[in-house]
Amino acid sequence: xxxxxxxxxxxxxxxxxxxxxxxxxxxxxxxxxxxxxxxxxxxxxxxxxxxxxxxxxxxxxxxxxxxxxxxxxxxxxxxxxxxxxxxxxxxxxxxxxxxxxxxxxxxxxxx
Amino acid sequence: xxxxxxxxxxxxxxxxxxxxxxxxxxxxxxxxxxxxxxxxxxxxxxxxxxxxxxxxxxxxxxxxxxxxxxxxxxxxxxxxxxxxxxxxxxxxxxxxxxxxxxxxxxxxxxxxxxxxxx
Numbered sequence: 001x002x003x004x005x006x007x008x009x010x011x012x013x014x015x016x017x018x019x020x021x022x023x024x025x026x027x028x029x030x031x032x033x034x035x036x037x038x039x040x041x042x043x044x045x046x047x048x049x050x051x052x053x054x055x056x057x058x059x060x061x062x063x064x065x066x067x068x069x070x071x072x073x074x075x076x077x078x079x080x081x082x083x084x085x086x087x088x089x090x091x092x093x094x095x096x097x098x099x100x101x102x103x104x105x106x107x108x109x110x111x
Numbered sequence: 112x113x114x115x116x117x118x119x120x121x122x123x124x125x126x127x128x129x130x131x132x133x134x135x136x137x138x139x140x141x142x143x144x145x146x147x148x149x150x151x152x153x154x155x156x157x158x159x160x161x162x163x164x165x166x167x168x169x170x171x172x173x174x175x176x177x178x179x180x181x182x183x184x185x186x187x188x189x190x191x192x193x194x195x196x197x198x199x200x201x202x203x204x205x206x207x208x209x210x211x212x213x214x215x216x217x218x219x220x221x222x223x224x225x226x227x228x229x
Contacts, residue, residue: 031215035217042202043202043217044219045218048216050215099161100215102156104154
């Protein structure tokens with residue numbers, strides 16, 4: 001029972017490099033999310049997809065793009081990484097009436 | 112917009128004793144869910160307990176229980192008989208029940224780091 005799978009678990013980027021974080025869920029959930037976690041600030045929503053084919057900005061969308069590839073997959077792209085994007089990133093999914101399930105997180109460092 | 116506040120950045124408790132973590136929230140909505148998540152050093156987000164706002168009865172899961180005060184917009188977590196494995200960061204979170212406005216996204220508090228002393 002995989003739940004929410006996100007890759008990679010760790011990544012170091014140089015300023016200006018790009019990368020894509022991948023996320024897939026096998027729970028047939030309609031909604032998927034990307035959060036970032038910074039010390040003392042909890043988790044903040046970057047982007048979400050309420051259903052397949054739709055995406056919307058969350059609290060902190062600047063510098064990111066997302067793609068809801070299909071019902072299972074929701075990717076997060078950093079086009080030109082900046083040190084301010086150093087954080088731990090979580091993918092999550094949820095279905096109607098069900099609590100969110102989270103991936104194991106990606107620790108990203110931008111140097 | 113909804114906000115969630117955890118005013119205790121750190122708490123500590125002796126093993127086998129009871130500790131209460133505080134959470135307050137602000138919303139104009141009448142129907143919503145509240146959650147407590149546990150995040151151990153492994154980084155995994157683990158659901159501890161969930162409360163539906165329309166239910167007056169406080170949720171309970173084994174050693175974990177909540178004190179939900181809707182009028183005061185307060186949602187505290189009580190951990191009884193604390194164990195070493197309870198040591199973790201705990202997050203309080205809010206979710207609107209109206210999916211068309213929020214996509215069921217969570218709004219988190221800042222977190223409380225719980226230490227359990229042997």
